[in-house]
Amino acid sequence: MVAEKLFHRPARPAELLIRQVHVLDPRAGIDAQHDVLIRDGEIAELGEPGGLTGSSGTPEIHAAGKYLFPAFVDPHVHLRTPGQEYKENTETGTTAAAVGGFCQLIAMPNTSPTIDQVSVLKALTATAAEQAVVPTGFLASITIALQGSELTEMAALSDTGALGFTDDGKPVVSAGMLRKALQYQRLAGGVIALHEEDPALSGDGVMHEGAVSARLGVTGIPSISESTFVARDAAIARYEDARVHFQHLSCVESVEALAAARADGARVSGEATPHHLTLTDEDVLGLDSNFKMNPPLRSEADRQAVIEGLRSGVLECIATDHAPHARHEKEKPFEEAPMGTTGLETSFMAVYTGLVKPGVLPLSLVIERMTAGGALYGLPIPRVAAGEPANVVLVDLEREWVVGEGGYASRSQNCCFHGRRLSGVVELTVAAGSVVFASRGSGITTLTEVS
Numbered sequence: 152m153v154a155e156k157l158f159h160r161p162a163r164p165a166e167l168l169i170r171q172v173h174v175l176d177p178r179a180g181i182d183a184q185h186d187v188l189i190r191d192g193e194i195a196e197l198g199e200p201g202g203l204t205g206s207s208g209t210p211e212i213h214a215a216g217k218y219l220f221p222a223f224v225d226p227h228v229h230l231r232t233p234g235q236e237y238k239e240n241t242e243t244g245t246t247a248a249a250v251g252g253f254c255q256l257i258a259m260p261n262t263s264p265t266i267d268q269v270s271v272l273k274a275l276t277a278t279a280a281e282q283a284v285v286p287t288g289f290l291a292s293i294t295i296a297l298q299g300s301e302l303t304e305m306a307a308l309s310d311t312g313a314l315g316f317t318d319d320g321k322p323v324v325s326a327g328m329l330r331k332a333l334q335y336q337r338l339a340g341g342v343i344a345l346h347e348e349d350p351a352l353s354g355d356g357v358m359h360e361g362a363v364s365a366r367l368g369v370t371g372i373p374s375i376s377e378s379t380f381v382a383r384d385a386a387i388a389r390y391e392d393a394r395v396h397f398q399h400l401s402c403v404e405s406v407e408a409l410a411a412a413r414a415d416g417a418r419v420s421g422e423a424t425p426h427h428l429t430l431t432d433e434d435v436l437g438l439d440s441n442f443k444m445n446p447p448l449r450s451e452a453d454r455q456a457v458i459e460g461l462r463s464g465v466l467e468c469i470a471t472d473h474a475p476h477a478r479h480e481k482e483k484p485f486e487e488a489p490m491g492t493t494g495l496e497t498s499f500m501a502v503y504t505g506l507v508k509p510g511v512l513p514l515s516l517v518i519e520r521m522t523a524g525g526a527l528y529g530l531p532i533p534r535v536a537a538g539e540p541a542n543v544v545l546v547d548l549e550r551e552w553v554v555g556e557g558g559y560a561s562r563s564q565n566c567c568f569h570g571r572r573l574s575g576v577v578e579l580t581v582a583a584g585s586v587v588f589a590s591r592g593s594g595i596t597t598l599t600e601v602s
Contacts, residue, residue, distance in 0.1 A: 156288050156289075156312045156313070156314050157255060157286035157287060157288045157530065157583075158276045158279035158280045158283055158286065158287055158312075159245075159279060159280070159283040159284065159285060159286040159287060159582075160279075160280065160281055160282055160283055160284070162583075162585035162586075162587070163585060164191045164192030164193075164584050164585060165189045165192055165541055165581050165584055165585055165586050166191070166205070166206070166208075166209050166210065167188075167189040167205075167209065167210055167211075167212065167541075167581070167586070168186065168187070168188050168189070168203060168204075168205040168209050168210070168211045168212070169186065169187045169189075169211075169212045169214050169219060169545065170186050170200070170201065170211060170212065170213050170214060170215075171184060171186065171201065171214060171215040172184065172185065172186075172187060172212075172214035172215070172217055172218065172219045172545065173216075173217065173218045173219065174197065174218075174219045174535055175218055175220055175514065175515060175518060176220070176221050176534060176535040176536070177515040177516070177518055177519045178221075178519065178522075178532065178534060179534055179536050181197075181535060184200050185197045185198060185200065185219075186198045186199065186200055186201065186202055186203035187219060187535070188203045188205055188209075189541045189543075189581065189584075190205075190206075191584075192540065192541055192583070192584025192585060193538065193539065193540055193541055193584060194535065194536060194537055194538065194539050194541050194543075195537065196537055197535070197536075212545070212579065214545060216547075216549065217545055217546065217547045217548070217578065218545070218546050218547075218548055219535065219543055219544070219546075220252075220518050220522075220535075220543065220544050220546065221518065221522045221532070221533035221534055221535055221542060221543060222253060222254030222255075222522070222533050222542040222543055222580060222581065222582055223251070223252050223253045223254065223498065223499060223521045223522060223533075223544065224253065224254065224255040224256075224468075224521070224522050224523070224524045224525040224526075224530070224532075224533065225248065225253050225255070225256050225257065225470055225471050225473070225495065225498070225524060226468060226470050226524030226525060226527060226528065227257065227259065227319070227344075227399065227422065227470035227471065227472050227524070228244065228248070228256050228257065228258055228259065228471060228472075228473040228495065229258065229259050229261070229472075229473055229474045229475065229491070230245075230258045230262075230287070231244070231262065231475060232278065233262050233263060233264065233271070233274070233275070234262050234263025234264065235263060237477055237562075238475045238476055238477050238480075238562060239475040239561060239562045239563060240282075241275075241278050241279055241282040241287070242283070242284065243560065243561055243562040244256075244475070244495070244562075245283045245284040245285040245287060246284050246560045246561075246588075247473075247493070247495040247496050247559065247560040247561040248284070248285045248495045249284050249285050249560075249582065249587040249588035250495070250496050250560045250577060250580075250588050251495045251496045251497065251498055251499065251577060251580075252499055252544035252546065252577040252580050253285055253495060253582070254285060254286065254533055254542040254543075254544075254580065254582035254583065254587075255285065255287075255288070255524075255525045255530060255533075255542075255582070256283075256285055256286070256287045256288070257287070257288045257289070257290060257314060257524070257525065257528060258275075258287055258288070258289050258290070259290055259317060259319045259320070260290055260291050260292040260297075260317065260318075260319070261292070261297060261318075261319055261320035261321070264296075265292050265295075265296050265297055266290070266291045266292055266308075266313075267291060267292040267294075267295050267296060267297075267303045267308075269304070269308060269311045272289060272291060272308055272311050272313060273312075276289065276311075284582075284587050284588075285580075285582045285583075285587055286582060286583050288312075288525075288528070288530070289312065289313060289314065290314055290315050290316060290317045290319070290344060291305070291313035291315075292316065292317065292318055293305075293316045293317060293318045293323060293329075293332050294318055294328065294332075297318045297320065297321045299318065299321070299323055299325055299328055300325075300328070302331060302332055302335060303316070305332070305335050305336070305339035305341070306335075306338050306339040308339070309339045309340050309341050313341060314341060314342075314528040314529070314530070315341035315342040315343060315344055315396075315528050316332070316336075316339075316341060316342075316344070317343065317344035317345065317346065318346065319344065319346045319398060320346060321346060321348075322345065322346050322348045322349070322350070322380055324349075326383060326384075326387060329345075329384060329387055330387055330390075330391060333387065333388060333393035333395070334393075336393055336394070337393075341528070342394050342395070342396050342527055342528055343393065343395050343396070344395075344396040344397075344398050345380075345384055345395060345396070345397055346398050346399075347377050347378075347380040347384065347397055347398070347400075347405070348376050348377055348380060348445070348446070349375075349376045349377075349379055349380055352373055352375060352376035352379070353372045353373075353376045354370065354372075355370050356370045356371050356372030356373075356376075356447075357369055357370060357371075357372070357443060357447075357485065357486050357490075358371055358372065358432060358435050358443065358447045358448070358485075359371055359372060359374070359432040359435075359447040359448060359450065360372055360373040361449070361450055362450075363432040363433060363435060363436060364432070366436075367435070367436070367438065369438075369485070369486065370486075371447075372445075372446070372447055374401070374402035374403070374404055374405070374449060374453065375404060377400070377401060377402055377404075377405050377446055378402055378403075378404030378405040378407075378408055381397055381400070381404075381405045381408045381409060382408040382411075382412075385397075385408060385409065385412035385417050385419050386412070386417075388412075388418065389412060389415060389416060389417035389418075389419075392418065393418065394418045394419075395417075395418070395420075396420045396421070396422070397409060397419065397420070397421040397422070398421075398470070398472070399423070399427065399446055399470065399472050400421045400422065400423065400427075400446075400457065400460070400466060401424075401427045401446040401447070401448075401449050401453060401457065402449050402453040402456065402457075403452055403453050405421075406456045406457060406459070406460040406465060406466070407456075409421045409460070409465055410460070410463075410465045413465065420466075420467045420468075420527055421460070421465065421466045421467065422466060422467065422468050422469065422470040422524065423457050423458075423460065423461050423466045423469055423470070423520075424469070424470060424472050424494070425469065425471065425494055425497070425498045425501040425502050425505075426444065426492060426494070426501075426567050426568075427446070427448065427449070427453075427454065427457050428454065428457055428458055428461065428501075428502060428505065428506060429454075429501055429502065429505035429506065430442070430448050430454075430567060431448055431449065431450060431451050431453075431454050432447065432448050432449055432450060433451075434448055434567075435447075435448060435485075438484075438485040439485075440483065440485050440488035440565070441481065441492060441565050441566060441567045441569055442492075442567050443485060443488055443489075443490050444472070444474070444490050444491055444492050444567070445490040445491070447490075458506065458511065458512070461512070461516075461520055462512060462516065466520075467520070467523055467524075467527065468521070468523040468524035468527065469498065469502065469517070469520045469521045469524070471493075471494030471495055471498045472491075472492075472494065473492075473493050473494045473495045473561075474490070474491025474492060474493065474494075474565075475491070475493050475561055475562060475563030475565065476488075476489050476491055476563055477563060478563070478564060478565075492565055492566060492567040493559070493561050493563055493564070493565055493566045494567075495561065496554075496559060496560060496561065496566070497554055497566060497568045497573065498521070499517070499521060499546070499575060499577075500552075500573040500574065500575040500576075501568050501571075501573060502517055502521075503517065503548065503574060503575045504573045504574045504575065508574060540583060540584050541581045541584045541585075542581060542582055542583065542584075543579075543580075543581045544577055544579065544580050544581075545577070545578045545579035545580075546575055546576065546577055546578065547575070547576045547578055548574060548575050549574070550575070550576040551572055551573065551576075552572070552573060552576055553570065553571070553572050553573075554566060554568045554569050554570060554571050554572075555569045555570060576590070577590070578590045
């Protein structure tokens with residue numbers, strides 16, 4: 152089963168009664184106040200406020216005025232292991248995810264060495280089974296060493312635990328190589344996820360090509376670098392009747408190309424990031440390298456197109472593209488600094504603050520999109536329903552906080568929302584039936600390993 156391709160360290164099943172909490176689960180059609188009883192790691196019962204009773208000694212949280220959602224799922228994170236543990240590792244990355252309210256992660260293969268061999272994948276899944284706080288799955292690479300010239304043994308990698316395949320960080324430049332991968336996909340199974348970028352068009356660009364890059368005198372990356380590959384690869388996917396997912400789409404033309412391909416019958420999907428939903432290239436004017444990412448922050452028109460794509464369902468999920476870098480790497484001139492931003496600890500809050508509070512998107516839609524990413528790879532969608540494994544997050548939407556003021560759970564601090572005041576504080580995360588994060592003062596024990 153696909154769910155067996157998630158790995159995490161053993162932990163004690165939760166016993167917990169959450170009282171008078173506003174439960175919002177758009178898929179279950181729940182948007183009302185309830186008591187929620189978690190017993191032996193499962194949601195045992197939803198009852199009228201004040202109507203449920205736990206067994207003797209069951210911890211209780213009085214949560215009037217707070218929200219309980221299905222916990223979030225991130226289909227696109229970089230845990231930097233193996234080979235770059237000075238930036239992040241399995242434990243710190245999954246701890247950051249727990250703090251951010253996530254119950255499932257899918258990690259990318261652009262590590263050192265690349266996840267292109269069964270032996271590397273086996274070592275990673277073993278590490279996750281010992282260290283991952285939140286259930287974590289892995290994508291293997293499409294091509295050996297992400298070089299685009301030789302396919303990996305996709306079937307063997309799938310049998311070993313790979314949820315799918317991607318060369319994320321690099322595009323599959325050769326259309327012929329991508330076609331071979333999609334043909335091999337019929338045997339191997341799993342979704343192929345694509346980082347879309349034409350290197351010949353991106354060149355030495357370091358930010359979006361437009362008025363802001365011209366003003367700064369900085370080499371830009373045109374939006375067609377992304378969108379032309381989206382259109383090309385959607386056409387190949389349709390021709391091969393293959394399943395393809397487009398990662399971190401960022402511009403008008405890409406959303407339009409994806410919508411056209413879907414309307415034409417292609418089995419393709421796409422994701423949006425919190426930074427492309429809430430920030431633009433105007434934020435790069437100060438040349439803060441925390442705003443340097445790939446694809447780059449684009450124009451306001453592009454941002455609006457990504458928002459509309461998320462609203463319409465053309466973009467099916469929100470993914471962080473959590474990409475940690477060490478301080479000494481980011482504290483270089485903008486042109487020299489690596490691309491990438493962290494996002495696990497701020498994802499929901501950034502979208503809630505930037506889009507839900509102003510009335511741009513309904514809260515229910517954001518919750519649906521933030522829990523949908525794992526389903527693209529066949530993983531179960533978290534639900535707040537009796538009999539379901541407990542995968543829930545308790546959030547105080549009224550509380551505000553300043554990003555980075557209290558430090559980060561992640562090993563790296565390169566967050567594009569650093570220093571911003573956001574609304575929404577995660578107070579409790581339950582993942583795979585165990586409490587993986589609880590804020591101070593909750594009285595709930597976290598991360599208790601099974602002896």
